[in-house]
Every structure is written in C-alpha cells, then in structure tokens.
Amino acid sequence: MNDHHKTFIAFVKLGEFLSDFCQSKSKNDPWFEKLDAAIDLAKHKNGWFTRDNVLFALSGWADLLTEENLNLWLSEYDLTQNRHKTVALIMAGNIPLVGFHDFISVLLTGNKVIAKLSSNDDVLISFIRDYLVYLEPELQKSIVFEKGQLSDFDAVIATGSNNTSRYFEHYFGKGPHIIRKNRNSIAVLSGDETTAQLNALGEDIFRYYGLGCRSVSKIFVPKGYDFDQLFKALYSYNKIIHQNKYANNYDYNKAVYLMSEFKILDNGFIILKQDETYASPIASLFYEFYEDLEVLKMKLKEESDQLQCIVSKGIIENEVAFGETQRPGLSDYADNVDTVDFLLKT
Structure with missing residues (x-):
C-alpha cells in the first residue's frame, strides 16, 4: 500500500471514529475518553469553544471524511502531479478546527505539514494529529507542529486578519503562498x-x-x-x-x-x-x-x-442556502482559492 493510500485510509478511519463519538456509540475505546478530555481542555483554554460548538465542528468533519466524499473531491485532480514538499500552515483559531481543511489538503496531496497552531485552537488539532499517528505511524514524520519560527518550507498557507496579512506578505510573499485576510x-x-x-x-x-x-x-x-x-x-x-x-x-x-x-x-x-x-x-x-x-x-x-x-434564496449567483454557511463541502474553498490546485502546481 503506497503512502498516499495509507494517509487516505487514516482519514476515512478518523471520520468513522468522529462519527461514532458524535453519535455517542459507546465503545470500549480509550480514544473516546481522550477526545472527551480534549474537548474539556479546549473549552477551558478558550471559553468560546463550548461542547456544543466543538461537537458541531466534529460532526461536520465526520460527515465529510468518508471514502465516497474524499474520492469525489480528489477525483477532480491529478495527484500524480504533486512534487513532495513541506508546506507551512499558519492557522487561525477563531472557531474549532478552522484550519483543518488546509491540514487535510496538504497531507492528502502527499505533502508534509509544518504548522504553527493558534493558541486559541491547539488542543483539538493536536488530538487529531495523535489519533492519525496512532492509525498510521508513518504520518508522524509528515506532521510537525512548530512553536518557534517556521523554517525550511517550500510553500505557505497563512490565515489571519487584515493586519497580520501585511506581516505575512512581508515574510512569506517571495515564495509560493496563499495569504487570507478578514472576510x-x-x-x-x-x-x-x-x-x-x-x-x-x-x-x-x-x-x-x-x-x-x-x-x-x-x-x-x-x-x-x-x-x-x-x-x-x-x-x-x-x-x-x-x-x-x-x-x-x-x-x-x-x-x-x-x-x-x-x-x-x-x-x-x-x-x-x-x-x-x-x-x-x-x-x-x-x-x-x-x-x-x-x-x-x-x-x-x-x-x-x-x-x-x-x-439568499434565488437572488444571488453562487448563493448559500439558509442555515448552511457553517456546513461547507470539501470543495468550498476559503476565499474561492483552490488549495489543492495550488498545492499540486507549486
């Protein structure tokens, strides 16, 4: 089994695990207890991360991380185009797992993540990293969380405010990059x-x-x-x-x-x-x-x-239905910039 397929299977299994957890399917699984503790800690560190909102985010990812959905998403691309690279991710922390789409995009295209986590959202993503490495130990070397200055990367995806984007442009603007501002x-x-x-x-x-x-x-x-x-x-x-x-x-x-x-x-x-x-x-x-x-x-x-x-309803082109903004699909890219295409062509 090649590395890409192993990574793919790990994310499908992660989806199944999150689905079981969100539906409270009681299993004698120590990882259930670990995720429970991670949700409590995330709330302790960031008062906006209520259990209800964290479970909403987790169940959204549980719905997306199925073999069918992932295949449908990635079938639009030629993954053999990818040249293995290290991608720096600078993640926001305004809502639970807000940077997770970038994270899976980098790994599923066959690249290495070196991520700077937001202190507002470092607990849940760290749990997911640990669970993925448990499922597929080879992923250990593909996922690095960096507390200090980022270095030795080939491309960067940075999400922040209009203010931080100027800083990002200054530091990362010379190489391949996606820099997101306030929207x-x-x-x-x-x-x-x-x-x-x-x-x-x-x-x-x-x-x-x-x-x-x-x-x-x-x-x-x-x-x-x-x-x-x-x-x-x-x-x-x-x-x-x-x-x-x-x-x-x-x-x-x-x-x-x-x-x-x-x-x-x-x-x-x-x-x-x-x-x-x-x-x-x-x-x-x-x-x-x-x-x-x-x-x-x-x-x-x-x-x-x-x-x-x-x-809106039947008013604007590319409108989102009422009640659906927080349930984006895998192809609903932030700022309409195709992250996977960027990663494959960089």
Whole structure:
C-alpha cells in the first residue's frame, strides 16, 4: 500500500471514529475518553469553544471524511502531479478546527505539514494529529507542529486578519503562498422569506457566536422591511445570552451604541444596527436597506474580495442556502482559492 493510500485510509478511519463519538456509540475505546478530555481542555483554554460548538465542528468533519466524499473531491485532480514538499500552515483559531481543511489538503496531496497552531485552537488539532499517528505511524514524520519560527518550507498557507496579512506578505510573499485576510458573510433578504428560512438564518448568525468568516454579520433588506418577522423567527436562539462571554459583548456593544446615540433595534440577545460596513461586533448584526436589487448585486460583485458567503434564496449567483454557511463541502474553498490546485502546481 503506497503512502498516499495509507494517509487516505487514516482519514476515512478518523471520520468513522468522529462519527461514532458524535453519535455517542459507546465503545470500549480509550480514544473516546481522550477526545472527551480534549474537548474539556479546549473549552477551558478558550471559553468560546463550548461542547456544543466543538461537537458541531466534529460532526461536520465526520460527515465529510468518508471514502465516497474524499474520492469525489480528489477525483477532480491529478495527484500524480504533486512534487513532495513541506508546506507551512499558519492557522487561525477563531472557531474549532478552522484550519483543518488546509491540514487535510496538504497531507492528502502527499505533502508534509509544518504548522504553527493558534493558541486559541491547539488542543483539538493536536488530538487529531495523535489519533492519525496512532492509525498510521508513518504520518508522524509528515506532521510537525512548530512553536518557534517556521523554517525550511517550500510553500505557505497563512490565515489571519487584515493586519497580520501585511506581516505575512512581508515574510512569506517571495515564495509560493496563499495569504487570507478578514472576510465576512452576509444575507440578502427579499422580504418574502418563510419563518423556517429566517429561523435557519439564525444558525448562520449565531453558530460559533458569529466568530467565523462564514458567520452572517450583516443583512441587506428591502426598504420598508418588517424586522418583527425576523425577530420572531430568531427568538428560539435566545438562550445564547446565557453564555457569559457573549452576554458581556452584548452588554458592552449595546452601551457603546446607546452612548453614541446610534439608532438600534434590540430583542434582548442581539442588536441590529444600520451600518454600511460588513464586520459587525459579537452580539450585533448590521443591516442595510436596498431599493434596486441589480444595483445591490453590482455592489456585492465589486466588493466580493471582502465576502465569504452570501445567503439568499434565488437572488444571488453562487448563493448559500439558509442555515448552511457553517456546513461547507470539501470543495468550498476559503476565499474561492483552490488549495489543492495550488498545492499540486507549486
């Protein structure tokens, strides 16, 4: 069995393990206990990583890491093109396992990972590394986590903010690279959405407390839009205010808005504020009115480099269905940059 096939099988087995764990299929498996402990530690180190959100992320990967899904994804590429290389990954830590797609892309194309983990998300990925090495000991030399300065790599994939991207460009810009900046996701509403669609939109807004680049941080609504229907549909998410870190952000941002005399709409767990920018703070959702859909489409096209997902129903090209932003497929590449193609051609 060649190295690529061994790696492939290890990821399929990882998917089966995560699926069993998320469905609480009780097995006498010490790795179940280790993952339980890792979830507790991840939450201890990063208060945003609640068990519910970590399990959501793990179950998403369990669904994707099947033999059928992986084959379907990789069949689009000629993996024999790959020249073995070491790829440096600089991972973000805003949501659980946010850098995992880059991680599997590097390994499944037959390359070596040298990764700088975010201190906000170093527990879960370390557990997965240990489990993969348990399944396939050969992977030990293909996965290196580096705490110091990264060196001796052939390409880099770095994810960060608009600020850190300038730093990344300075250090890594000369060699082959993918450097990602801040992006946000939005929804375009027509006013004719069903309660079920608007309720599903709540998943896009509240999942991971809105911390992901696939989290909806702003909505575009037609002039005269009735916000009551939106608030009623979102009401089932009201328990989010019981999470301390979220509640602190809600209180703080509400106080800032009121002191600045901004006009806001508020339902006790999320604040709606009219704003032309895309990145709303935690516990806030920006909105903007539109009069002409075609003019809005043009604006969004021109500003597409700031956007990750657009949620709508039959309005926008390449739209994402309500409730689906946090369930990307293997081919849904961040910033629409094909990571696998980059790795094979570098």
